[in-house]
Amino acid sequence: MEFLTLVLILVAALFILRKPEKEQAAFRMLVVSTLLMIFLFSLATRGGLLPGLNF
Amino acid sequence: MTQPSSAPVQSAGKGDLIFTITALAVLFLTVVPVGTAVFFLGFVKGDSPCVMCWEQRIGMILISLVGLFVLRYGPKPKYVGMAVLIAAWGMFMGLRHVGMHGARDIGQGFSIEIMGAHTYTWALFTFWVCVIAMGALLLMVRPAHLDGAVRSLNGLERLTGWAFVVVVAANVVQAFASTGPPPFMGQSDPIRFSFNPRYWHWSLEEWKPPIKFALRGRWAVAKPDVSAADADVAKGPLGTLPALAVTSRTKLGVALNGAPTDLAYDAATDRFLVTTDKAGIYLLDGTLASLDRYTVIDIGFAVDLGRFAGAAFLDKGELIAVGENKSFVVLAPSDSVSADENFRYFLESRDKFREINRSRFGTVRARMFYVSSAAYDADAKSIYAVTVPNSIAKRLVVSRFDRKDFTLSEEFVPALDDSVGLALGKERSLGEYMVSGAVVVDGMMYAISAAHRTLLTINLATHRVVAAQVIPDIPAPVGLAAKGTDLYVLSADGSIAVVPRPVPVPARPAAPVKR
Numbered sequence: 001m002e003f004l005t006l007v008l009i010l011v012a013a014l015f016i017l018r019k020p021e022k023e024q025a026a027f028r029m030l031v032v033s034t035l036l037m038i039f040l041f042s043l044a045t046r047g048g049l050l051p052g053l054n055f
Numbered sequence: 056m057t058q059p060s061s062a063p064v065q066s067a068g069k070g071d072l073i074f075t076i077t078a079l080a081v082l083f084l085t086v087v088p089v090g091t092a093v094f095f096l097g098f099v100k101g102d103s104p105c106v107m108c109w110e111q112r113i114g115m116i117l118i119s120l121v122g123l124f125v126l127r128y129g130p131k132p133k134y135v136g137m138a139v140l141i142a143a144w145g146m147f148m149g150l151r152h153v154g155m156h157g158a159r160d161i162g163q164g165f166s167i168e169i170m171g172a173h174t175y176t177w178a179l180f181t182f183w184v185c186v187i188a189m190g191a192l193l194l195m196v197r198p199a200h201l202d203g204a205v206r207s208l209n210g211l212e213r214l215t216g217w218a219f220v221v222v223v224a225a226n227v228v229q230a231f232a233s234t235g236p237p238p239f240m241g242q243s244d245p246i247r248f249s250f251n252p253r254y255w256h257w258s259l260e261e262w263k264p265p266i267k268f269a270l271r272g273r274w275a276v277a278k279p280d281v282s283a284a285d286a287d288v289a290k291g292p293l294g295t296l297p298a299l300a301v302t303s304r305t306k307l308g309v310a311l312n313g314a315p316t317d318l319a320y321d322a323a324t325d326r327f328l329v330t331t332d333k334a335g336i337y338l339l340d341g342t343l344a345s346l347d348r349y350t351v352i353d354i355g356f357a358v359d360l361g362r363f364a365g366a367a368f369l370d371k372g373e374l375i376a377v378g379e380n381k382s383f384v385v386l387a388p389s390d391s392v393s394a395d396e397n398f399r400y401f402l403e404s405r406d407k408f409r410e411i412n413r414s415r416f417g418t419v420r421a422r423m424f425y426v427s428s429a430a431y432d433a434d435a436k437s438i439y440a441v442t443v444p445n446s447i448a449k450r451l452v453v454s455r456f457d458r459k460d461f462t463l464s465e466e467f468v469p470a471l472d473d474s475v476g477l478a479l480g481k482e483r484s485l486g487e488y489m490v491s492g493a494v495v496v497d498g499m500m501y502a503i504s505a506a507h508r509t510l511l512t513i514n515l516a517t518h519r520v521v522a523a524q525v526i527p528d529i530p531a532p533v534g535l536a537a538k539g540t541d542l543y544v545l546s547a548d549g550s551i552a553v554v555p556r557p558v559p560v561p562a563r564p565a566a567p568v569k570r
Binding site: 001002003004005006007009010012013014016017020021023026027030031033034037038040041042043044045046047048049050051052053 | 107117120133144150205208219227230233234237239241261262268272
């Protein structure tokens with residue numbers, strides 16, 4: 001899944017550099033990548049979402 | 056780089072320092088932490104990120120990507136918003152990761168150390184710097200930067216953009232080798248990176264059910280509640296046990312500021328010590344009928360003492376109250392202290408005690424367990440505490456702390472003495488007992504359990520339970536004291552049951568441990 005996230009980021013960067021008129025598409029990829037990052041981290045830490053420390 | 060003719064373009068003019076700084080910041084973030092991670096640590100040293108490290112690295116890459124948006128389209132609010140959200144989430148990810156390893160012993164951690172800190176610590180630091188840098192850059196935003204025009208990129212900005220592409224492309228390669236295509240994803244314990252596919256390991260371990268989310272996981276340990284313990288003496292892990300007859304019953308003759316939580320007796324001064332759940336410390340005479348002195352501790356001053364769960368007399372006329380969180384305070388009765396002097400320590404009756412020490416016991420086996428008792432062994436000059444079970448784990452651990460420096464000297468999980476006829480039921484454990492009061496006499500620890508109202512006798516030399524009896528028909532016990540040949544079992548309602556102290560079993564050579 002990290003591979004997919006990074007491919008989306010790479011395509012978004014190429015849009016910014018080579019096809020700046022595709023701003024909206026690039027921004028959507030940024031948002032999707034961010035959501036993927038949040039989802040994957042949460043999935044990996046689902047047994048204890050908060051840091052394992054005394055609060 | 057040639058600009059596409061279809062895009063509206065304006066040149067970066069003078070005074071656009073904000074874009075230069077942004078380009079340098081993105082270049083630094085891309086090349087130093089992320090570039091070093093993929094090219095040097097990954098491709099050269101063979102380091103593969105764990106799943107959490109992957110997401111933190113991606114967070115940094117996403118902030119850099121937002122930087123590219125800013126360079127091309129200006130610092131629009133939606134980009135600034137995304138950057139703040141990603142950096143905030145990144146700091147959380149870093150803190151979550153540091154939380155797994157930050158309290159380990161010196162030099163310990165996960166994966167490799169760079170300049171004195173492990174990678175996850177650097178991730179936290181990097182996101183923190185990003186937030187500061189974004190705040191500084193926001194101060195430089197002017198209305199002209201928000202005209203919505205697509206900017207042409209100067210040399211530095213183009214270099215930044217293509218450096219980003221190269222670094223992300225390298226990460227795509229590493230991610231494919233290390234984590235695989237969807238639905239495969241990063242692993243908790245990643246395998247060393249290699250370009251050779253025979254060493255690639257794509258895993259679905261993170262998708263394995265149960266997909267159940269919890270906030271604190273094993274840190275969600277509820278505070279002990281002796282009133283909720285199972286009182287049934289017939290259902291204990293040791294099965295049917297002999298009963299100890301209560302020889303007399305009495306009651307605390309003094310009004311307390313809360314429910315009592317432990318009891319101790321000092322033969323030298325013929326006084327009882329009682330602690331309460333409202334931080335009260337009471338010294339009573341040997342008949343439990345009259346009050347010698349009391350005070351109420353400010354448990355929130357400096358060390359959080361929590362709820363008092365254990366009490367014991369020490370030597371030199373001092374006494375200790377231990378919180379269920381294994382924090383403690385040592386006091387000495389005194390008639391020569393002023394109330395003003397003690398303002399910081401005590402909430403009531405401030406001129407009756409001196410505070411000697413206030414700190415925390417550190418444990419290893421008993422870590423992540425609360426305690427509900429304390430005892431002092433004058434011969435061994437040691438303070439004892441015993442763990443109580445919780446919903447996450449059940450383990451009876453006896454911890455011994457040195458009187459001199461209040462540091463852990465020994466911990467053990469008692470086993471059954473195989474010569475006294477005690478046996479655990481199938482899949483039962485001594486950890487089911489909830490020791491809510493303890494006292495040490497002649498090398499024996501007497502521990503009263505609120506669960507199944509059982510008195511355990513533990514030989515501190517052999518670490519074995521040498522006797523166990525039940526005491527039926529008593530309310531939930533919270534404390535235990537030894538006076539003469541009797542044991543005083545204190546309950547939360549202030550009632551006290553007096554039982555004869557079981558005759559100690561002589562210490563003998565250690566036999567094979569039966570758990």
